[in-house]
Amino acid sequence: MEEFNTERLGRLTGMLKRRGVILPAFEIHGGAAGLYDFGPVGGRLRNRVNQTWIDHWQSLGNIVEISCPTITPYSVLEASGHVGEFSDYLTECSECGEASRADHLVEDIHPNADTLSKDELSKLIEEHNPQCPACGASDWGEIEAQNLMFNTKIGAGLSGRQGFLRPETAQGMFTSFTSIYRHFRERLPFGAIQTGKGYRNEISPRQGMIRLREFNMAELEYFIDPEIAPIHDFSLWKNPVTLIADDGGEVVMTLEKAVDNGVIRHPTVGYFMGWTMDFLLSVGINPSFLRFRQHESTEMAHYAQDCWDAEILGSYGWIECVGIAHRGCYDLTAHEEATGQRLRAWRTFDEPKVVEIDGWTTDGAKAGPAFRSLAGKVNQFVEGLPSDSSFPLSQNIEGTDLQILPEHVKRVQRTENVNGEWFVPHVVEPAFGIDRIIWHLLDHSYTETEKSGEDYAYLSLPEVIAPVDVTVLPLFEKDGMDLLAQKIHRDLCSRKNIFSVYDASGSIGKRYARADEIGVPWCITVDHESLSDNTVTLRNRDSGEQTRVSIDDLPF
């Protein structure tokens, strides 16, 4: 593996474009920053990496795949915290049309205007009617969230609701929690995966495929009971891994040891780091260019308790390609609070708990007429009193001095059996940037060498993700070799999950080189001998070795 450098990067991106792997989108219209196409070769590559990812996580045995819309109502992303974290609020002056940041308009009125919610801001603006900095008018339109999420209207005209294109797939897993919980017969732990597009309106996309405005994500949300210590088999990973912990130190140790030492704070996070590593290596990431880095508490996303990034070294330096975050109960709690729906799991106690209840409550028939609108508050107060309280009792409630008499209250004494409790599951989330991974596996697979004095480049892609499984080459396009090759080609294409390319132009060496360049693992050559004995030569990309096999025994 040669060094990464700008010249090599140029040759690699040139090849990827020329061969139709990845290329700038909408180029005939001048292009659009942060948007890329997977071309005729890249399309299948993306699909195979995606499918390999799905298969890999489903092999855990308690994982389901779901698919949610990319168009997401405002309230969902407001509840998740994305509106606040990802957006500025803008409002337009009705006089001159100039857009201003809503929090800037009320800066003088509120000390922390940038922390206010949309409703709080519009209330403040309505009350104080700040002047437009452009024209001095004081007539503001509705506040809209702008910036890092793509705004859209769900529905037409005035009846349309504000929405966004999702910035991550995760929220769909949280809003579908009850359905997934039922699917798993209400038993933790379980996980849901989703692959699909995510959108972020980046201010300035850079570095090719690394920062995109529309990108392929793949996320797992794994729901666990925080009170049950997870048991994971770390013996799968014997080799030490490079870890950069948040105290800044780089250490090399096995995942098992890192979990035992507390460098990795949660065993499930550690386990998924191992599972992530297996996936990355299986699609062709070079293990010596992989490390895990723990987020500093200051850079942690708004929802995370602990987070490890898988970083991959390539032509753009170390790039984070996977984030494995312990999100705690943040998301489910947030959606619960916003909707009033229960997003919890039931935990049955080993032994039912016997709870002695001994206290006071109000007698509604007497306390209601006596305290009228304050009766509810009085009830709350009385139920909080210790069992040895005595009445009458004076209390100030909401500015009113009240006398609570014995006739207003009742003693409550009973024994209850409590069999279990509802709790908010915790979530461990491995989130993958598929495009970044595809970029790096191409970057790592791209090998430049020399062949009989000439520059020679090829992709050493693993067979599971190679965009083309095999090319079929008639040595000459005559004497029936072409017909036989076409027949083999069509037969291979009709097989499940096999994709063959027929190539008959140029010398045989040139065709091998073409196949190598996009990482085709196998070439089948049909020659004169094939016509008489039904055999072909099977050539391996990496070794160049050729073996003669019967057409009926092709290993596909």
Place this chain on the structure above:
RNA sequence: GCGGAUAUGGUGAAGUGGUUAUCACCUGAGGUUUCCAACCUCAUGUCGUGGGUUCGAUUCCCGCUAUCCGCACCA
């Protein structure tokens, strides 16, 4: 978003205020060729975009878009 540089066939490059813009590779057709980019003939295909200056602009100037490099931003 700010500053700098750049934009010529599919790719990589050269070049010019004036008729038909050059080269290599690539691609296609034919020939040749009995397994690793061979050769011959022919062919297809380009001045990012909009405006200005000019008799005439791919070339000079300006805007836009995109790309690259800093800075800033970044789950």
